[in-house]
Amino acid sequence: MSAVFTVDPRSxxxxxxQLIEQxxxxxxxxxxxxxxxxxxxxxxxxxxxxNPNTVARAYRxxxxxxxxxxxxxxxxxxxxxxxxLDGRRAIEDIGASVLGGAVREARSLGxxxxxxxxxxxRALERWYAGSSPEDT
Amino acid sequence: MNAITIxxxxxxxxxxxxxxxxxxxxxxxxxxxxxxxxxAGKTTTFKCLLGLAHATSGSVTVDxxxxxxxxxxxxxxxxxxxALYEWMTVGDHFxxxxxxxxxxxxxxxxxxxALFKLDSRKKIGRLSKGQQTAVAIVLAFAIRPRIxxxxxxxxxxxxxxxxxVLDLVIDAAAGGATVLFSSxxxxxxxxxxxxxxxxxxxxxxxxxxxxxxxxDEKIVEAVFDGPAVAPNGxxxxxxxxxxxxxxRILRAYVRSGSAEFASRLEELGPKxxxxxxxxxxxxxxxxVADAAPASGEAT
Amino acid sequence: xxxxxxxxxxxAFIAFGAILALIVLGIALSVSYAVHFGxxxxxxxxxxxxxxxxxxxxxxxxxxxxxxxxGEADFKVPLSILCAFxxxxxxxxxxxxxxxxxxxxxxxxxxxxxxxxxxxxxxxxFAVDAVAVVAVFVLSVLLGFVGLWIVGxxxxxxxxxxxxxxxxxxxxxxxxxxxLLQVVSAPLRPRLGNLxxxxxxxxxxxxxxxxxxxxxxxxxxxVAAVDFLNPLVYDTSLHIEGPAVTTSSIxxxxxxxxxxxxxxxGILGCGLAALNWRRVEA
Numbered sequence: 001m002s003a004v005f006t007v008d009p010r011s012x013x014x015x016x017x018q019l020i021e022q023x024x025x026x027x028x029x030x031x032x033x034x035x036x037x038x039x040x041x042x043x044x045x046x047x048x049x050x051n052p053n054t055v056a057r058a059y060r061x062x063x064x065x066x067x068x069x070x071x072x073x074x075x076x077x078x079x080x081x082x083x084x085l086d087g088r089r090a091i092e093d094i095g096a097s098v099l100g101g102a103v104r105e106a107r108s109l110g111x112x113x114x115x116x117x118x119x120x121x122r123a124l125e126r127w128y129a130g131s132s133p134e135d136t
Numbered sequence: 137m138n139a140i141t142i143x144x145x146x147x148x149x150x151x152x153x154x155x156x157x158x159x160x161x162x163x164x165x166x167x168x169x170x171x172x173x174x175x176a177g178k179t180t181t182f183k184c185l186l187g188l189a190h191a192t193s194g195s196v197t198v199d200x201x202x203x204x205x206x207x208x209x210x211x212x213x214x215x216x217x218x219a220l221y222e223w224m225t226v227g228d229h230f231x232x233x234x235x236x237x238x239x240x241x242x243x244x245x246x247x248x249x250a251l252f253k254l255d256s257r258k259k260i261g262r263l264s265k266g267q268q269t270a271v272a273i274v275l276a277f278a279i280r281p282r283i284x285x286x287x288x289x290x291x292x293x294x295x296x297x298x299x300x301v302l303d304l305v306i307d308a309a310a311g312g313a314t315v316l317f318s319s320x321x322x323x324x325x326x327x328x329x330x331x332x333x334x335x336x337x338x339x340x341x342x343x344x345x346x347x348x349x350x351x352d353e354k355i356v357e358a359v360f361d362g363p364a365v366a367p368n369g370x371x372x373x374x375x376x377x378x379x380x381x382x383x384r385i386l387r388a389y390v391r392s393g394s395a396e397f398a399s400r401l402e403e404l405g406p407k408x409x410x411x412x413x414x415x416x417x418x419x420x421x422x423x424v425a426d427a428a429p430a431s432g433e434a435t
Numbered sequence: 436x437x438x439x440x441x442x443x444x445x446x447a448f449i450a451f452g453a454i455l456a457l458i459v460l461g462i463a464l465s466v467s468y469a470v471h472f473g474x475x476x477x478x479x480x481x482x483x484x485x486x487x488x489x490x491x492x493x494x495x496x497x498x499x500x501x502x503x504x505x506g507e508a509d510f511k512v513p514l515s516i517l518c519a520f521x522x523x524x525x526x527x528x529x530x531x532x533x534x535x536x537x538x539x540x541x542x543x544x545x546x547x548x549x550x551x552x553x554x555x556x557x558x559x560x561f562a563v564d565a566v567a568v569v570a571v572f573v574l575s576v577l578l579g580f581v582g583l584w585i586v587g588x589x590x591x592x593x594x595x596x597x598x599x600x601x602x603x604x605x606x607x608x609x610x611x612x613x614x615l616l617q618v619v620s621a622p623l624r625p626r627l628g629n630l631x632x633x634x635x636x637x638x639x640x641x642x643x644x645x646x647x648x649x650x651x652x653x654x655x656x657x658v659a660a661v662d663f664l665n666p667l668v669y670d671t672s673l674h675i676e677g678p679a680v681t682t683s684s685i686x687x688x689x690x691x692x693x694x695x696x697x698x699x700x701g702i703l704g705c706g707l708a709a710l711n712w713r714r715v716e717a
Contacts, residue, residue, distance in 0.1 A: 009326040012354075012413020014347035042310040049302060051167055052310040053330040054347060108408035110359070188544040188717040208550040219543035224442060232438045236549050 007048055015050055019058035021094075024067055027078055028090035034080030038068060138200075139164040139283055139314035140185065145194035147180050147338075154180040156338040158194070162316050162331065167309045169329035169346075170318040171420050176335040178318040179216060182287050185316075186213055198283065209238055212276035216287040218268040222261030226254050226271055230278075237279045245278035251300060265292035277304055284308060286317035290324060302328055326416045334423045342423040346416065353414045353422075354394035358386045358406040367400050377422060389422055436549055440535060440560045444567035447531050452574050455524055459575075463582035470586060512588060513595035513680045515673050521575035522605020526666075528571045529609035530631045532564040533616030536712055541625045544717035557709035561617075568609055572602070595680045597673070600690050604671045604697070611697040612638075612666040614704025621708040622715055642667040645685050662686070664700065669693045 005026075007018045026032040038044070041059060045052035059076055062068045070076040106116045140162040147155040155177040162168045170178050183189035185196045187203045198207055220229060226249070234240045249256065252270035260268060269292050276284060284305070290298040298321065305315055305328050319325050325332070326346070333343040342349075358364065364386035371379055376397075377389040386406075390397055394411050401409050414422070536557055539546040546556060583589040612634070620630050644658045645668055662668045668685040671693075684693060 010323060010415045010417075012350055012415050012418070014350040016347050017351070045306055045310050046303065049299075049306060050327050051306065051330040051346075053166065057347065105410075108359070108410040110407050183544075183717070186544060186548055188547055190714075190716060205550050205552045205555075208548055211548075213544070213548045215543035215545075217543055219545035221439060221542075221545075223446070224439070228438065228442065232436065235438055236436055236551070238550075 005044070005048060007050060009050065015054045016058040016061065019055065020061055020065075023058070023062055024065075024090060025094060027067060028094060032078050034078050036078050038076040038078065040075060137164050138162060139166075139198065140316060141195075141197045141200070142181065142185065143195045143197075145181065145184055145196060146192045147177075147184055147189060148192045153338050155184065155335075158335070158338070158340050160333050160340065160343060162314060164314050165309070165312050166331050167305065167315040167329045168317075168331040168333060169325035170316065170333050170335065171320075171322070171325060172318070172335035173424060175337075177338040178335055179287055180338075181335070182213070182215075182285055182316075182318070186285065210279075210282040211285065212279055212281035212283070213285045214269070214272045214276045214287065214289050216291060218260070218265070218272065220260045220268060220271060223259065225257055225259050226263070227256035229260070229271060229275060230256065233275050233278060239279045239281075241278055241280055244280065245274060248274040248277055248304075252297060266294060266297065269293055270297065273301060273304070277308065281308075282313055284313055284315045284317070286315065286319075288318055288320065290319060290321050298324065322415075322417045322420060332416070332419075334420060336424050342419070349419060350414065350416070352390075352392040352394075353419050354390055355412040355414065356388045356390055356394050356397045356401060357410045357412060358401040358404070359408045360384045360386070360404075360406045365404060367404060370397075370400070436546055436551055436556055437559050437563060439546070440563040443535065443538075444532055444563050447528060448567045448571055451524075451528055451531065452571060455571075455575060456578055459578040459582045460585070463585040467586045510588075510591060511593050512583060512591045513593060513675065514598040515595050515601045515680055515682075516675075517576050517579035517592075518598050518601040518605065519671075519673055520579055521572045522601060522608070524575040525568050525572040525606055526609045526612060529564070529568045529613040530616060530634060532567060533613045533631050533634075534620045534629070535560045535564060536617055536708055537620035537623055537625055540623070540715055540717060542717065547717055553713050554709050557621075557705075557712055561705050561709075564613065565610075568613070569606070572606065597671075597680050597682050600682060601671050601673065604669070604690060604693055607694050607697040607701065608666045608669055610701030611669070611704070612701075614701035614708070615664065615666070616704075617708035618704040618711065621712045638665050638667050641665045642670075642685060666697060669697050 005019065005022045007015055007022070009015060011018065023032065023038070027034075032038075038059075039047065041052055041055045045055045048055075059068065059070065063070055063076075066079060068076050069079050103116060106119075111119075138161045140160075142158055142160040145155055145158040146153070158177070158181060160168075170181070172178050180189065184191045185198075185203070196202070198211065201207075203211075224232075230242075230245055230249075233245070234242060252267070252274060254267065254270060254274065260271065263271070269289065273286075273289060276286075286305070289301050289305075293301065302324050305317065309315055309328070315328070317325075317328075329346055331344070332346050332349060334341050362384065364381050364384055366379060366381065366386055366388075370376060370388060375391045375393050377391060379389075380387040386401070388397055388401075398409050398411055539556075547553065549556075551559075580589065580592075583592060616631055616634060641658065641662050642665055645662050645665075646655070647658065648655050669688075671682045671684050671690075674681045674683065682690075686693070688696075
C-alpha cells in the first residue's frame with residue numbers, strides 16, 4: 001500500500017470518522033491513486049489494531065460518499081472515472097474545514113476579528129512567501 | 137441475531153445486590169467492552185452468563201438458548217483469577233483441552249504458546265500470574281471459539297503481551313467471533329470494542345455503540361465576560377449529564393445534541409463557545425461519577 | 436476432564452503406594468531379621484495386628500523363637516490377613532480421594548465451562564477414583580505376598596473361607612466412606628472441604644462409643660443411631676485361633692446385610708453428591 005493510515009483511538013473523534021477523513025485526504029492528495037485497491041476490512045483492522053466493524057463502517061460510508069467502490073470477491077477500490085472524487089474540490093473542502101476550525105478556535109480564545117485577520121496574514125506571509133499577489 | 141442476550145438480570149448474594157436489573161445485548165460479530173469500577177458487577181455478570189452462578193431473577197441466553205454443556209464447544213471463557221491446576225503442567229492442560237474439545241487446534245495452540253513463550257513442561261504453580269493468564273488465553277483461542285468471554289484478559293501481563301492479546305481479540309473479531317470482555321485498560325477497549333457497556337454498583341449506567349457515543353458525548357463550554365449563567369431549562373434537560381459553573385466558565389456535559397446546546401449558549405452572548413470531544417476514559421469517568429443511572433436524570 | 440482426576444488419583448496412588456511399600460518392606464525385613472537372627476522369645480504370644488478391625492494371632496507355645504514358631508507344621512497364614520491389610524489401604528486411599536468433587540469448586544469454573552455436564556463429570560471422577568482404590572487393594576495384596584516371601588513364609592499362605600468376605604466388605608466400607616465424604620464435601624468451598632482428615636477421628640470415636648451404656652440409654656441410642664452412618668461399625672474383624680479363622684463386626688449383622696447397607700449408602704452418597712454439585716456456584 002502506498003498510503004499509510006494512522007488513527008488515534010484516544011481521540012474524542014470516532015475512529016470511523018478519522019479513517020474516512022484519512023482515506024479522503026489520501027485520495028485527494030493522490031497518495032491513493034484512482035482505481036487503487038484498499039486493504040481488506042480484516043487486514044486494515046488487524047494492521048491498525050482497531051475493531052473490524054469500525055473499519056467496515058468507514059468503508060460503507062466511503063462507498064456511500066462515492067469515494068470508493070466495493071465489489072464482492074474482488075475487494076474495495078478507489079473510484080475512478082466519472083463521479084470519482086474531484087481532487088481539487090476535496091482538497092478545498094478539507095482546507096475549509098481546517099481553516100474554519102482554526103477560526104472558531106481563535107474566537108473561543110477571545111481574539112477579536114481584526115487580530116485574527118492580522119495573524120492570518122502574517123501566517124500567509126510566512127508559508128506562502130513569494131507567491132503573494134500584492135506587496136505588503 | 138444476538139449472540140448474547142442478558143435480560144433483566146438480577147443477582148443477590150444474601151442482602152447484597154451484585155447485579156440489578158441488567159439488560160444487555162451483544163450482536164453476533166460484535167466486540168463489547170464491559171467497563172466499571174471494581175465491585176460493579178462485571179464478574180458476577182459473567183458468572184451468571186456461564187452458569188457458574190444462579191441468577192436471582194432475569195435470564196441469560198447464548199444464541200437464543202440457555203447455556204448447556206454443548207455451548208462450551210464454541211464458547212471460551214478466560215476468568216480473572218487463574219483457574220488452572222497448580223500441580224499440573226502447561227502441557228497437561230493442552231492435552232486436557234485436546235481431549236475435552238472437538239474443535240481444539242493443536243497447531244494453533246503451539247503457535248500461540250510460542251508467541252507467549254510458554255514452556256510446556258512447567259507446572260502451573262511455578263508460573264507468574266501473567267504467564268498463567270497467558271496459558272488460559274492460549275487454551276481459549278486454540279479452540280477457535282465463536283464466542284469469547286474474557287474477564288480482565290490483560291491482568292498480570294506486561295504491555296507487550298497485552299498488545300498480543302488485543303491483536304488476538306481483533307483477529308478473532310475479524311473472523312466473525314463475538315467477544316464480550318471486561319477490562320480496566322481503557323485504551324485497549326477503545327481499540328478493540330465497537331460496543332461499550334458501563335456498570336456501576338450492579339447497574340448499567342451507559343451502553344451503546346462506541347463510535348456513536350464518541351460522536352454524541354461532548355462538553356459544551358461557554359466563557360463569559362461576567363459570571364457564568366446557564367440558560368433556562370438546561371439543568372432539567374435529559375440530555376445533560378451535569379453542569380459545572382465555575383466563575384466565568386460554564387461547562388455542560390451532554391449525552392447528545394451538542395450543536396444545539398452550543399447555539400443555545402451562544403444566544404446568551406458569551407465571549408466564546410467551544411465543543412470538546414471526549415475520549416472513552418472521559419466518558420467512563422463521567423458516567424461513573426454521576427449518581428444517576430441511565431434513566432436520564434441529571435444531577 | 437478425565438485427565439485431571441486421572442492425574443490426581445495416579446499421584447495419590449503412587450505416593451500412597453510408595454509409603455505402603457516402605458512399611459511392608461520395613462516390617463518384612465525386620466521380621467525376617469528377627470526370624471533368622473533372633474533369640475528365644477520369652478513371652479509365648481506372637482501377636483500380629485493388621486489393619487482395622489484387628490487381627491490377633493494367638494500362639495500358645497511359650498519359649499519359642501520366631502523361627503521355631505514359624506517353622507511349626509500347623510503354622511499357617513490365612514489370606515484373610517492380607518485382605519484385611521489391603522482393605523485398610525483401600526479405605527485410606529478412598530478417604531484421600533473422597534473430596535475430588537470439592538476440589539473443583541474454587542477454580543472459577545474451569546471444570547464447569549467445559550462441554551461436559553456436571554453429572555457426567557462427577558461420574559467420571561467416581562469411576563477413576565474407584566479404579567484407583569481397587570488398584571491399591573491389589574497392590575497391597577501383592578505387597579503382602581512380597582513381604583511374606585521376604586520373611587520366608589510365603590509357602591504358609593492358604594486361602595481361607597473368610598478371605599472373600601473380608602475383601603468384599605472392606606471395599607464396600609471404602610465405598611461407603613467415599614460416598615459420605617463426597618456428599619458432604621461436594622457443595623462446600625474447598626477450604627471447608629478438608630473433611631477427609633477429620634472424618635477419621637470422628638468415625639473412630641463414634642465406633643468406640645458404640646454400645647457404651649455409661650452415659651445412659653438416651654446417649655446410647657443416639658450413638659447407635661448416628662453410627663448407622665459410620666463405616667467402621669460395619670467393619671469385619673478377624674479372629675484367628677490356630678487354624679480357625681472367624682469374623683465378626685461391631686454391629687451384629689450378617690455379611691450380606693452389611694454389604695447391602697454399606698454399598699447402598701456409598702452409592703446413594705455418590706449419587707446425591709453428583710446432584711448437589713449442580714447447585715454449586717463457582
